[in-house]
Amino acid sequence: MTIEPPAHGEKESITGHYVGVEIEGVKHRVYYEEAGPEDGIPLLCQHTAGNHGHEWRHLLADEEITEHFRVIAYDLPHHGKSVPPTTEEWWTEDYTLTETTFAESIVSIADALELEDPVYMGSSIGGNIILQLGDWHPDRFRALIGLECGTHSPGYYLDWFHHPQVNIAEVSAYACWGLMAPHGPEAARRETMHLYEQGSTGLFRGDLYYYSVDHDYRNKLDQVDPECPVYVMNGEYDFATDPDDARAVAEGVGEMASAIEMTNIGHFPMSENPELFNAYIKVVLDEIRGEDVTIPERLTPEKVGVSVPEATTE
Numbered sequence: 470m471t472i473e474p475p476a477h478g479e480k481e482s483i484t485g486h487y488v489g490v491e492i493e494g495v496k497h498r499v500y501y502e503e504a505g506p507e508d509g510i511p512l513l514c515q516h517t518a519g520n521h522g523h524e525w526r527h528l529l530a531d532e533e534i535t536e537h538f539r540v541i542a543y544d545l546p547h548h549g550k551s552v553p554p555t556t557e558e559w560w561t562e563d564y565t566l567t568e569t570t571f572a573e574s575i576v577s578i579a580d581a582l583e584l585e586d587p588v589y590m591g592s593s594i595g596g597n598i599i600l601q602l603g604d605w606h607p608d609r610f611r612a613l614i615g616l617e618c619g620t621h622s623p624g625y626y627l628d629w630f631h632h633p634q635v636n637i638a639e640v641s642a643y644a645c646w647g648l649m650a651p652h653g654p655e656a657a658r659r660e661t662m663h664l665y666e667q668g669s670t671g672l673f674r675g676d677l678y679y680y681s682v683d684h685d686y687r688n689k690l691d692q693v694d695p696e697c698p699v700y701v702m703n704g705e706y707d708f709a710t711d712p713d714d715a716r717a718v719a720e721g722v723g724e725m726a727s728a729i730e731m732t733n734i735g736h737f738p739m740s741e742n743p744e745l746f747n748a749y750i751k752v753v754l755d756e757i758r759g760e761d762v763t764i765p766e767r768l769t770p771e772k773v774g775v776s777v778p779e780a781t782t783e
Contacts, residue, residue, distance in 0.1 A: 490581045500550035501543035505535035511584040514542040515591030519673030521549025527743030564675035572601040592616035603695035619714035626681040630674040638666040649735040650706035653742035661740040690721025699726040704734030748773035
């Protein structure tokens with residue numbers, strides 16, 4: 470089941486804006502969508518590689534979450550509606566996302582929006598970056614939530630992505646299909662693929678440079694010393710970063726970190742099975758806002774009161 474669309478003529482409470490953001494001395498026009506009270510706890514949401522903030526639309530539409538949180542889902546520069554900067558000749562070189570650019574982009578967006586003590590949450594590349602944020606910006610966030618997070622994710626930065634006979638839109642979409650759990654609604658999984666088919670040539674590969682080459686904390690987890698709680702949440706069906714990877718990250722970071730296994734979920738939790746993921750993340754968000762809750766090390770549909778149909782295979 471997915472969140473129902475609005476009735477004919479009904480407007481959703483989600484609003485979109487552009488904000489000027491300076492990243493590494495370059496001016497950008499960054500698009501973001503938000504929902505929830507202006508004085509709510511800021512919840513900054515980062516999309517996966519080659520995608521954009523629309524992945525988070527079901528979280529933005531969940532009134533139980535936006536009752537307490539100001540949910541903000543942005544498009545990184547070059548992604549979605551955040552087109553490349555007009556102040557630079559960006560077309561003269563391949564787009565390549567590095568760990569320093571990625572981390573500064575997130576912090577600069579938070580600064581531009583004047584977010585005080587925000588929660589950060591991201592998946593895949595957005596999950597991995599919590600290690601850089603916790604290392605380089607230990608006091609900037611209220612909490613760090615890394616979905617599908619690992620210390621190192623080699624093997625995805627591939628030269629043949631540039632080959633003229635490769636339809637990268639279809640390749641990336643069907644690669645993502647295999648990373649999703651078979652329990653999610655087919656419409657939601659197909660939508661996740663659809664979002665991946667919208668990326669420009671080179672975008673997915675450029676993000677995967679960070680994911681598979683630049684990001685490597687295998688021997689540096691002792692440097693990650695954030696002043697906030699860290700939640701590492703990996704899906705049991707994610708073969709790129711599985712629950713054991715989450716446990717390794719949490720153990721290496723130490724007492725501020727918790728590893729949580731999400732059953733019946735794959736690599737794109739917020740879009741492949743939004744009803745189940747929203748139920749899972751509410752437990753964590755309740756703790757962040759001070760509720761007396763117990764977060765199990767292994768989240769299951771039964772523990773959050775969600776009915777999940779039998780897995781389907783195609």
